[in-house]
Amino acid sequence: MDSIISINGLSKIFGHRRALNNINLEIGKGEFVAIFGPNGAGKTTLLKVMSTIIEPTRGTVLINSIESKKDPSKIRGMIGAISHETYLYDELTARENLVFFSRMYGIGKNEIDERVEDILKSVDLFQRADDRTASFSRGMKQRLSIARAMLHHPSILLMDEPYTGLDQHAAENFERVLMNTGNSGMTRIMITHNIERAFELCDRMLIMDRGEIRFDRSKKDIGTVENLKEKYLSIMAKDTDAEGLSNL
Template structure:
């Protein structure tokens, strides 16, 4: 498989505070990676750098052959981002939101409406397609933000705690959408707290702590979820972590 994400020597400082310390990361096309770690480990900062939202203090990132420092807009055309923020417009309907973002990505007009209808059905919002987003619940907004991130058919999907605010129905809809993605061609990177769901959805698991990668393994190499949790507890420099992994005990 071809390498689609290559990060070398990534460091990030905010003032005197060093958040990332010389991170090296390589991902092959079609791989699904889950990143765990306590608050302040640098997970979200790494995701923001890879998705061109912020720039590293040091280091280089190549996305599908594109240097994101030299051509960030070119890299963004390949990327979809799901985060705590929905990036939706409350005054617009669900359909109008997706139409707006479709046009931002320069999608062909004759394909646009078909793609929007397809996504609304996948996230189970077709019956609310013409309702204003301001009337949606948190879970509904999150489902629509998933559709927003996928509207231009990105080859890389970055997800920062995508389960935040999702009820069971929305979580199932989200996972169904992920499973529909082309496993061979869509690379997924997810920051998560939920090891059980990550093992089901991802090929590779990583732990970060204090701005460094302290663990990196495929799910096939992990004998059990309990084994992974023990590894997590032994590697992360805190004995009070309730954020890095849910149900740690």
């Protein structure tokens, strides 16, 4: 499998704290990767480095063979991002939000209307296109945030705790939309504490702790979600905080 993300010797230091410690990682085109770990393990920092929001202290990050430090703006155009924050404007309608972000992404004027209509249909929000986002449920906002992240047809989708605040029904809708993105060969990377849901969705599992990747296996090699949970617990041992274990 061709790599779309290649990370070598990556470290990130904030003051006296080492958030990432000599990470080496290859992620192939089209892979769906889950990243687990306790709070403070470096998961979010790793995604922020991938998306060029922050620069590494040492090491190199190649996205589609482009070094992140040399052309960060081009890399940002390849990436869509979803987190527990939707980054939507409540006073705007769903359509107005997507038109605004289409312009931010530099999508041509002649393409915007069709692109927005298609993406609203794909996330089952076309019937609510002209309703203000403030009236949406948490699950609907999360689906709209997926639409926002995919407007520019990114090669990579980065997700940081996307399940936050979603009930069972909303989570299932979110997953249905998310799985449809795989049809385009998009590479997806998701940080989550929800091991069971991630195990169903993803084809590769990483466990981070103290700024390092301690475990990296395919779902096929792991076998069962119970095996993954046991491995997580063995890595964390007594150092894992209560919150890091609560959703196992």
